Amino acid sequence: MKNFLTPGRIILIGALALLPTVGTFAQCKGFVKKQIPKLAPFIHNGQVNSSVLLSGDQAELTLTFYSGQTYRILVSNQEVLGDVYFVMKDAEKKQLFSSKDLGKSDFWDFSVESTQQMTIEVIVPNTDSPTGLVPSGCVSILVGFKQ
Secondary structure, three states, rough: OOOOOHHHHHHHHHHHHHHHHHHHHHHHHHHHHHHHHOOOOOEOOOOOEEEEEOOOOOOEEEEOOOOOOOOOOOOEOOOHOOOOOOOOEOOOEEEEEEEEHHHOEEEEEEOOOOOEEEEEEEEOOOOOOOOOOOOOEEEEEEEEEEO
16 A cells, blocks of 8 residues: 655645645735825834734734834724724733724824833634634734824
8 A cells, every 4th residue: 555645745735734824924914014004194113013813812012112202003904803903001001092992993193201111902803704714814003103
């Protein structure tokens, strides 16, 4: 009996298994690039923070914000994820802002008096899919500043 799983076939199967993931991340990169103009009149800080999230997921990102600056945080998501919202917290985990309180707002403008770290928590609500599959989509967190 001949061995079906030759080294060449194992490599091929592994490569084919990664294709959907690579395609999803490529789609996410294109999605994020389209969001950058929404930061205007703020200047994009050059960092691209994005991830593919599933229905019901949460993600956190901790960033440093510098004194005397005015910032815009923009959180965007693909429609398949529903009404994604974000919460800003200070270093002590005290909530400073929630976009859920504002309905469909996807950004927050603020200034900081002293340099500090803040955490942006992104929450993807649980959504039911008619197909039974868990929806997934791109979520981006972009930061802009005023000069």
